[in-house]
Amino acid sequence: MINKKKAPAAKAAGENKRPLLVSLYYYRGFYLMFLPVIIFAVIFHYLPMIGIRYAFFSYKGIKDPVFVGLANFRKLVNMPGFWSAFGNTISLSVFKLLLNTFMAVVLSLMLNELRSVNFKKVSQTIVYLPHFMSWVVTASVFTLILSPTNAGLVNSVLINLGFTKEGIYFLGNQNWWRPMYYVINVWKDTGWGTIIFMATLSGINPELYEAASMDGAGRWNCLRYITMPSLSNTIITVLILNLAKVMNLFESVFVLQNDAVVRQADVLQTYIYTQTFNSGALPDYGYTTAVGLISSLVGCFLVLVCNRASFKVRGKGIV
Numbered sequence: 001m002i003n004k005k006k007a008p009a010a011k012a013a014g015e016n017k018r019p020l021l022v023s024l025y026y027y028r029g030f031y032l033m034f035l036p037v038i039i040f041a042v043i044f045h046y047l048p049m050i051g052i053r054y055a056f057f058s059y060k061g062i063k064d065p066v067f068v069g070l071a072n073f074r075k076l077v078n079m080p081g082f083w084s085a086f087g088n089t090i091s092l093s094v095f096k097l098l099l100n101t102f103m104a105v106v107l108s109l110m111l112n113e114l115r116s117v118n119f120k121k122v123s124q125t126i127v128y129l130p131h132f133m134s135w136v137v138t139a140s141v142f143t144l145i146l147s148p149t150n151a152g153l154v155n156s157v158l159i160n161l162g163f164t165k166e167g168i169y170f171l172g173n174q175n176w177w178r179p180m181y182y183v184i185n186v187w188k189d190t191g192w193g194t195i196i197f198m199a200t201l202s203g204i205n206p207e208l209y210e211a212a213s214m215d216g217a218g219r220w221n222c223l224r225y226i227t228m229p230s231l232s233n234t235i236i237t238v239l240i241l242n243l244a245k246v247m248n249l250f251e252s253v254f255v256l257q258n259d260a261v262v263r264q265a266d267v268l269q270t271y272i273y274t275q276t277f278n279s280g281a282l283p284d285y286g287y288t289t290a291v292g293l294i295s296s297l298v299g300c301f302l303v304l305v306c307n308r309a310s311f312k313v314r315g316k317g318i319v
Helices: 004-016 020-026 028-056 071-077 080-112 117-132 135-145 153-160 177-202 206-214 219-243 259-265 268-277 285-314
Strands: none
Touching: 020 028, 028 071, 028 285, 071 285, 080 117, 080 177, 080 219, 080 259, 080 268, 117 177, 135 153, 135 177, 177 219, 177 259, 206 219, 219 285, 268 285
């Protein structure tokens, strides 16, 4: 008599023994749906990697590149502008990542406490909306709000309350530019960052809270011993995934920086842009490619370090 419980396992084993071509044909619908994704990845992510070779060439204008070995890397090591941009990239990106993640977690916890479903949906929609504004529009709006004249909302309030006698040029002041940059980023991206945390919070078993309540635990203890441990894996995963983009900081800085704060605002991507298009001399694409290659390698290193830390903390990583 055939054991019916072993039938599904035997069926699965039979499917695994199919020849490769037969399996490809059997799942042709899935592969066909995946085809646009793989084509997009190859064209826009893998083929451009061929251009890495120009980091070892002197490539100016349209003339043939000349192999120079590690000369471009020696040049960038001796360029003060590179190290300034490198330090700004790390400090701006990492602090922005930690601040945005922290604010997203706090906002998610606040939204999760709302009991009215309709009010909760309206609140989520309101905090999501800034994410869909382009950085150009965002920069224009905050340039008006932070204008140093009486037309600027912030300066108008400060002057009327007597905190200052004249307007402060927040986006043109070396001491104020970074705080304003972080504030603008929190306003724009925090709402969107709550989506994954809200999904995690909604997946927590309500019976855990009921059991804790029966044992006399208040909201703070429930938050400390149930909610935050449940969120910890998601927080670490978000940090690791976003670390891959730490060195790609460009648009948000480019639209908010100006000559008055270039030392505080210049990052590697804007440094590459300036060296290529606004240096006043014939651009050396080999040098800027070398800068981009270093940026990518540092980003990869940060991801591996954070993933290793995840192994130490959670016993597993995601890479």
